[in-house]
Amino acid sequence: EVQSAYYSRQQAAILTVYIKIGEERRNMVFISDYLTHDSRFVYCTRKFIVDFLRKEYHNIIKINYVSDGASAHFKNFHIEASWTFSASGHGKGPCDGIGAVVKPTATNYLLKGGPDASFSSPKQFYEWCFEKK
DSSP, X not given: OHHHHHHTSOOOEEEEEEEEETTEEEEEXXXXXXXXXXXXXXXXXXXXXHHHHHHHOTTOOEEEEXXXXXXXXXXXXXXXXXXEEOOTTOOOSHHXXXXXXXXXXXHHHHHHHXXXXXXXXXXXXXXXXXXXX
């Protein structure tokens, strides 16, 4: 029963985003049941980010992406863009810090909640994260 409960859970993909505009800082966490971190996944998240930035910051003219990923994933959506790449897997950027908060916080919640605490789907994990902000 415990084993089947463990293996029947759906996995979730997490993509973290750190936005810095002047002195303002914002964090985003994308949670998806689409587990392939390919161009389609990144395209959808980047489109959301660009649309968000256009809505919140009407005068935006350029985005600088800082990533440890592949440049082929990033599209500029008709806004001037530049890319700064760091070594992958080193965990030194703000996005790594966001993930380093979200994942252990969820793990601690599950460990403290006992056998009844679980996320049975990425949507349920998203709802929990949204509630916790």
